[in-house]
Amino acid sequence: MRDRRNALLLAAALAGLAYALFFASPYGLRVLTVAGVYALAAFGFQILFGLGGALSMAQGAFFGLGAYVTGILGSRYGLDASVTFPLSLLAPLLVALPVGLAVLRLESHYFALATLGVAQVLHLLAVNLPDLTGGANGLPGVPAFALFGWVAPRGLPMAALVWGVAAVGGLIGWRLARGRLGRSLELVRDDPLAAGCLGLDVGRLRLTAFALSAVYAGAAGALAVHTQRVVSPEVLEFPVMVTILTIAVVGGRGRMVGAVLGALLLIHLPEWFRGLERSYLIVYGAALLLAILVAPNGLTGLLERLFPPPPRALPDAVEPPAGPRATGEILRVEDLSKSFGGVRALDGVSLSVQAGAIVGLIGPNGSGKTTLINVLSGLERPDDGAVWIGGRDRTGAPPDQIARAGLARSFQAATLPNHASVLEAVAAARLPFDRSVAEAEAHARWALDRLGAGDLALRPCHGLPAALRRRVELARALARRPSVLLLDEPAAGLTDAEKADLAAHLRRLAWEGMALLVVEHDMDFLLPLVGWVLCLDRGRTLYAGPPDGARRDAAVIAAYLGGPAVRDDSDDEDGA
Structure with missing residues (x-):
């Protein structure tokens, strides 16, 4: 069954590649590129929210911060991606670390509200610092992605670049999710008290997940600016955060493949229903509701239900090392x-x-x-x-x-x-x-x-x-x-x-x-x-x-x- 599921995913990937190479219009490639950007942002959110269970409302803010770093440095100073891209990862990380230390001790909705406050502060700064950010009008004229003299124009090259970065980010996220970090975060999500009593540093794990999510969001924001060629306060507004959250839920919490499936579906759905004019939002919402009803555990959960994995082989028993026999x-x-x-x-x-x-x-x-x-x-x-x-x-x-x-x-x-x-x-x-x-x-x-x-x-x-x-x-x-x-x-x-x-x-x-x-x-x-x-x-x-x-x-x-x-x-x- 797992082979059939993997074959289905591979066939879907090949179909998407064929669409991009032979059938997609310039606008279709642009939509596909935006889907790759959101998949990259959702990878980080899958680590923090999907595995760690922390509902952060700052993921969209980190997305916007990465976008503004690239937009400002590219449009005002003419710097290429060798400088702007690393700094777009670093800036959200430097904000996430002190914010995480301050708010990660909060539980449930208190944490969500605190991170929402961070997003609002960054949005106010973007609007009220026109000399730096361009204010409400934003900054036009952001150059194309350029690295050591190579320039990625719009269309297929930019789509290939975005999905190439998304593939690397998804592979890293997949390895983290299947490794000690992912397993530890799942335990923290399910029962933080038990996790601490088992020797897991709950605070350090949550901070690590929060920092990783910020880095992923900053990378996605940087690529989004190179795709749009303009940056404005819209990249810091709440709809960006809602989109990332919806992608994670519809795709399947904690699954990197789910982030890809969710991004492709959520970004393309409005385009499919655009011909309905004013009523397309109603149909769009109904389609999302239907997806949640049919697949309450996300699209990846639906695939696992249709193609359940075979029983895994048990590892050989190995006695763990013990310290010297205690006395007294x-x-x-x-x-x-x-x-x-x-x-x-x-x-x-x-x-x-x-x-x-x-x-x-x-x-x-x-x-x-x-x-x-x-x-x-x-x-x-x-x-x-x-x-x-x-x-x-x-x-x-x-x-x-x-x-x-x-x-x-x-x-x-x-x-x-x-x-x-x-x-x-x-x-x-x-x-x-x-x-x-x-x-x-x-x-x-x-x-x-x-x-x-x-x-x-x-x-x-x-x-x-x-x-x-x-x-x-x-x-x-x-x-x-x-x-x-x-x-x-x-x-x-x-x-x-x-x-x-x-x-x-x-x-x-x-x-x-x-x-x-x-x-x-x-x-x-x-x-x-x-x-x-x-x-x-x-x-x-x-x-x-x-x-x-x-x-x-x-x-x-x-x-x-x-x-x-x-x-x-x-x-x-x-x-x-």
Whole structure:
């Protein structure tokens, strides 16, 4: 099926080439050239929005900035593309880096609004600096693309140049999307908290995607100016951004081929319906709506549905490298405190976990258990106290640094990307450490086999039952070969047989030297498993000691376990 899909795409490409060479009119070549320009701009947006999930409204602004750099330097100073083109890439990049550092911490619509503000500022500057930009009238007389004496005239040469640059840009984007960067961005898009806890630097990844999108947009803007031979504030207006966004959605999010298909369709549709005069916009909108209804995952998604790819071959299992076997104290918490407004979630909690030990963390709902796990893994910053991992102070460190220090965790609800296969989900844990996706998947296969879940490798994460999702998440944590593992209610929703199997796996990990801290409500599962229990109530330590003592402690029984205390016959004088 994949061969048929690739053959179809190749046939379409050859048909397009034949059209450009033998059948296209000068105006048709111009439209084809504009489609190539927008495909190039959409490649960058596919990286940022399609893979990274960040809806930036500044892509059109970076497009316009690249256009103005080329327009000003070409028309006013007569510089050729050897100077103007690199600067058209550099200028959006220099704007994107500080803007990204400022706004990429924002989420969802706040980020979109902030980047829309950037676009509006650049538009106002273009209109209100007539001495530099030509103001509302723009700058005419932009020369043709010229490089070291070679000039690309309008028509077929300019179309070939634009699509040649687009081909190079698309190939680079395709390699990035299939490599570690693309996989990492997909994880950030699906669950940024889980991505950080797996060792991915979420901020750096988003900034990289934002910078790459700006470079692509600047390149497209430069080529657009050489095509139009004039630059005006229209290149900074909102319709440019809407066109790029629509191309990405209609073509298929995150797919470079989708950017090409979407650009060809979106740029040519108005021309096909131009003969309808005033009503063509209605037909154009209806055609777009029909495309979205028929192909909700874009044109590339439609092709995959019609020609599904064959099952892929599994990589050979390769054991990931492990550090020296840990000994002694692995995790130490000293007087940890954390408040949310007037609520004291943690109040002077201390804890120590040795290598090879399993410590249980219990307490009623709202006692601070999950808050403690979040602080230890870097999702929350403590107000007071210290966290030591492997003998080093990690207090207040971000999640990715704590993860790389050797701490792994699970969540109450198994956080697996629904669009990915089990193998891809587990391999994501190796992306910060391995050199390639192939190496990460080989290590992921080892982790799955280790937990008896190798047969799940090619199954999609979506629809997995609770027990299998827990096992896959544990495999993802195990793949990183951590020194300490935090598990948040790992037995929730499991049958008795599944709990027994999970307990056996956890004991095996502890025997190998891993330190485990397990949050659990099921005492029948937890107490036989652990060697030490910490009970919290309202953020304070209520009990710290062996599991048998927790069953008999009056304060623990009153606050959490309920029922009468278990009588210890060994304390009776007569032994009765």
